[in-house]
Amino acid sequence: MLKPHTQALFDEYISSHQHPTNRLTHKIAIPLIVLHIVAMLDWVRLASVPWLPGGSLTLAFVSWFLASIWYLRADAKLGLIVSVAMALCIPLGRLLPVWTVVGIAIFGWLVQLAGHAVWEKKSPSFFTNLIHALVGPLFFVALLTGDYKLGPQAQGAPEVAR
DSSP: OOOHHHHHHHHHHHTTOOSHHHHHHHHHHHHHHHHHHHHHHTTSEEEEOTTSGGGEEEHHHHHHHHHHHHHHHHOHHHHHHHHHHHHHHHHHHHHSOHHHHHHHHHHHHHHHHHIIIIIIOSOOGGGTOTTHHHHHHHHHHHHHHTSSOOOTTTTTOOOOOO
Protein backbone atom coordinates (compact mmCIF):
# COMPACT_ATOMS: atom_id res chain seq x y z
CA MET A 1 0.00 0.00 0.00
CA LEU A 2 1.34 3.39 -1.00
CA LYS A 3 1.91 6.17 1.50
CA PRO A 4 -0.76 8.90 1.23
CA HIS A 5 1.81 11.46 0.02
CA THR A 6 3.09 9.11 -2.70
CA GLN A 7 -0.48 8.21 -3.70
CA ALA A 8 -1.26 11.94 -3.99
CA LEU A 9 1.83 12.52 -6.16
CA PHE A 10 0.82 9.65 -8.44
CA ASP A 11 -2.77 10.88 -8.65
CA GLU A 12 -1.51 14.34 -9.61
CA TYR A 13 0.99 12.87 -12.09
CA ILE A 14 -1.61 10.72 -13.86
CA SER A 15 -3.75 13.77 -14.57
CA SER A 16 -1.16 14.78 -17.20
CA HIS A 17 -0.82 11.23 -18.50
CA GLN A 18 -4.32 10.15 -19.50
CA HIS A 19 -3.73 9.07 -23.09
CA PRO A 20 -2.54 5.44 -23.37
CA THR A 21 -0.12 6.26 -26.21
CA ASN A 22 1.43 9.04 -24.14
CA ARG A 23 1.94 6.56 -21.28
CA LEU A 24 3.53 4.13 -23.76
CA THR A 25 5.95 6.82 -24.97
CA HIS A 26 6.91 7.40 -21.34
CA LYS A 27 7.63 3.70 -20.77
CA ILE A 28 10.17 4.01 -23.58
CA ALA A 29 11.46 7.52 -22.87
CA ILE A 30 11.77 7.60 -19.08
CA PRO A 31 14.40 4.81 -18.84
CA LEU A 32 16.35 6.45 -21.68
CA ILE A 33 16.17 9.86 -20.04
CA VAL A 34 17.27 8.47 -16.67
CA LEU A 35 20.16 6.67 -18.36
CA HIS A 36 21.39 9.72 -20.22
CA ILE A 37 21.03 12.05 -17.23
CA VAL A 38 22.98 9.71 -14.95
CA ALA A 39 25.60 9.09 -17.68
CA MET A 40 26.05 12.82 -18.31
CA LEU A 41 26.21 13.60 -14.58
CA ASP A 42 28.96 10.99 -14.35
CA TRP A 43 31.04 13.11 -16.72
CA VAL A 44 31.31 15.78 -13.98
CA ARG A 45 34.16 14.82 -11.65
CA LEU A 46 34.01 16.36 -8.18
CA ALA A 47 36.87 14.76 -6.28
CA SER A 48 39.39 11.95 -6.43
CA VAL A 49 38.15 9.05 -4.28
CA PRO A 50 40.28 5.96 -5.00
CA TRP A 51 37.85 3.43 -3.47
CA LEU A 52 34.94 4.50 -5.72
CA PRO A 53 34.49 2.83 -9.10
CA GLY A 54 36.50 4.92 -11.57
CA GLY A 55 38.45 6.51 -8.70
CA SER A 56 36.35 9.70 -8.68
CA LEU A 57 33.33 11.09 -6.93
CA THR A 58 31.10 12.33 -9.71
CA LEU A 59 27.90 14.31 -9.80
CA ALA A 60 26.16 11.04 -10.75
CA PHE A 61 27.03 9.47 -7.39
CA VAL A 62 25.84 12.53 -5.46
CA SER A 63 22.63 12.77 -7.49
CA TRP A 64 21.99 9.04 -7.18
CA PHE A 65 22.45 9.21 -3.40
CA LEU A 66 20.10 12.18 -2.97
CA ALA A 67 17.49 10.80 -5.38
CA SER A 68 17.66 7.41 -3.64
CA ILE A 69 16.87 9.01 -0.30
CA TRP A 70 13.81 10.68 -1.86
CA TYR A 71 12.70 7.47 -3.61
CA LEU A 72 13.14 5.29 -0.51
CA ARG A 73 11.19 7.77 1.61
CA ALA A 74 8.39 7.82 -0.98
CA ASP A 75 8.13 4.01 -1.01
CA ALA A 76 10.69 1.48 0.21
CA LYS A 77 10.04 -1.27 -2.37
CA LEU A 78 9.55 0.97 -5.40
CA GLY A 79 12.36 3.26 -4.26
CA LEU A 80 14.76 0.32 -4.03
CA ILE A 81 13.91 -0.77 -7.57
CA VAL A 82 14.39 2.74 -8.99
CA SER A 83 17.55 3.29 -6.95
CA VAL A 84 19.16 0.05 -8.15
CA ALA A 85 18.18 0.82 -11.75
CA MET A 86 19.72 4.29 -11.45
CA ALA A 87 22.89 2.86 -9.91
CA LEU A 88 23.21 0.48 -12.87
CA CYS A 89 23.10 3.48 -15.20
CA ILE A 90 26.52 4.61 -13.94
CA PRO A 91 28.54 1.64 -15.27
CA LEU A 92 26.28 1.34 -18.32
CA GLY A 93 26.84 5.02 -19.13
CA ARG A 94 30.60 4.52 -18.83
CA LEU A 95 30.44 1.76 -21.44
CA LEU A 96 28.65 3.97 -23.96
CA PRO A 97 30.47 6.39 -26.27
CA VAL A 98 29.63 10.06 -25.72
CA TRP A 99 27.82 10.30 -29.07
CA THR A 100 25.57 7.38 -28.04
CA VAL A 101 24.63 9.05 -24.76
CA VAL A 102 23.84 12.27 -26.65
CA GLY A 103 21.77 10.30 -29.17
CA ILE A 104 19.88 8.56 -26.35
CA ALA A 105 19.20 11.97 -24.80
CA ILE A 106 17.82 13.43 -28.02
CA PHE A 107 15.74 10.36 -28.84
CA GLY A 108 14.40 9.99 -25.28
CA TRP A 109 13.31 13.63 -25.03
CA LEU A 110 11.78 13.64 -28.52
CA VAL A 111 9.71 10.55 -27.68
CA GLN A 112 8.71 12.01 -24.29
CA LEU A 113 7.72 15.39 -25.70
CA ALA A 114 5.93 13.82 -28.67
CA GLY A 115 3.77 11.89 -26.23
CA HIS A 116 2.63 15.14 -24.68
CA ALA A 117 2.40 17.22 -27.85
CA VAL A 118 0.80 14.68 -30.18
CA TRP A 119 -1.38 12.51 -27.93
CA GLU A 120 -1.81 14.12 -24.51
CA LYS A 121 -2.02 17.69 -25.84
CA LYS A 122 -0.78 18.87 -22.45
CA SER A 123 2.66 20.00 -21.32
CA PRO A 124 4.75 17.61 -19.21
CA SER A 125 3.82 17.73 -15.55
CA PHE A 126 7.36 18.63 -14.46
CA PHE A 127 6.96 21.97 -16.26
CA THR A 128 4.59 23.02 -13.46
CA ASN A 129 5.89 20.82 -10.62
CA LEU A 130 9.59 19.98 -10.85
CA ILE A 131 9.24 17.13 -8.34
CA HIS A 132 7.40 15.23 -11.09
CA ALA A 133 10.76 14.74 -12.78
CA LEU A 134 11.44 12.34 -9.88
CA VAL A 135 7.88 11.01 -9.74
CA GLY A 136 7.90 9.75 -13.36
CA PRO A 137 10.33 6.83 -12.89
CA LEU A 138 8.71 5.82 -9.59
CA PHE A 139 5.23 6.03 -11.12
CA PHE A 140 6.06 3.74 -14.04
CA VAL A 141 7.76 1.22 -11.75
CA ALA A 142 4.59 1.29 -9.62
CA LEU A 143 2.52 0.54 -12.73
CA LEU A 144 4.85 -2.32 -13.72
CA THR A 145 4.74 -3.88 -10.24
CA GLY A 146 1.00 -3.36 -9.84
CA ASP A 147 1.47 -1.09 -6.82
CA TYR A 148 -0.52 1.64 -8.57
CA LYS A 149 -3.59 0.77 -10.58
CA LEU A 150 -5.10 3.01 -13.21
CA GLY A 151 -8.80 3.78 -12.96
CA PRO A 152 -11.04 3.02 -15.95
CA GLN A 153 -10.75 6.61 -17.27
CA ALA A 154 -6.94 6.52 -17.23
CA GLN A 155 -6.87 3.09 -18.90
CA GLY A 156 -8.32 4.65 -22.03
CA ALA A 157 -11.90 3.53 -21.52
CA PRO A 158 -14.43 5.73 -23.25
CA GLU A 159 -16.16 8.25 -21.06
CA VAL A 160 -19.74 7.25 -20.25
CA ALA A 161 -22.31 9.94 -21.04
CA ARG A 162 -24.68 10.82 -18.21
